[in-house]
Amino acid sequence: MKILFVCLGNICRSPLAEGVMKKMCAERGLDWEIDSAGLIDYHKGELPDPRMMTTAERHGYKLTHRSRPVKTADFEKFDYIIGMSDYINTRIVRDAPHVPFHAKIKNVAEFFVETEDYDEVPDPYCGTMRDFEIAVQLIEDACKGILKELS
Ligand code: 4NP
16 A cells, blocks of 8 residues: 655645554554655755654654655555645645546545544644644544555
8 A cells, every 4th residue: 555645835744644654554564655745845855844743753753754745656656645635635636647546636534533523634834833733633533544444
């Protein structure tokens, strides 16, 4: 299984999702390939936002991903391309080179197990530390759902 998580800047939500999913896969002995990317290249080469790193570390996740934009080859390579919101997904679909690839593109909210009051992982970049906490809660829930559905 190869999964790519996508957000806007690839320094908050999707590198967190990558770190959470990788840890959960390792704990279960699953040899899945997990990566993340952004719609914009503004933060290319950067580690995740320090607020995201700190919050993730508090929950036991060490984030080492370096930001990169989505590239055309990603649509061929990955089995699932999971965006963090409808807005992100609309833009991924627009950039997908071939219509058959659209079936690979999912909204992270489709995988929520216990979460009822969100239909996306809200962008914490301009928010408070509480928004980074919420991102961890939502992404942990989605990753459990991904494992349940795809493993
Ligand atoms: P992310 O958050 O999409 O979760 O990585 C953002 C990071 C950077 C920006 C926007 C959102 N930005 O505009 O630079």
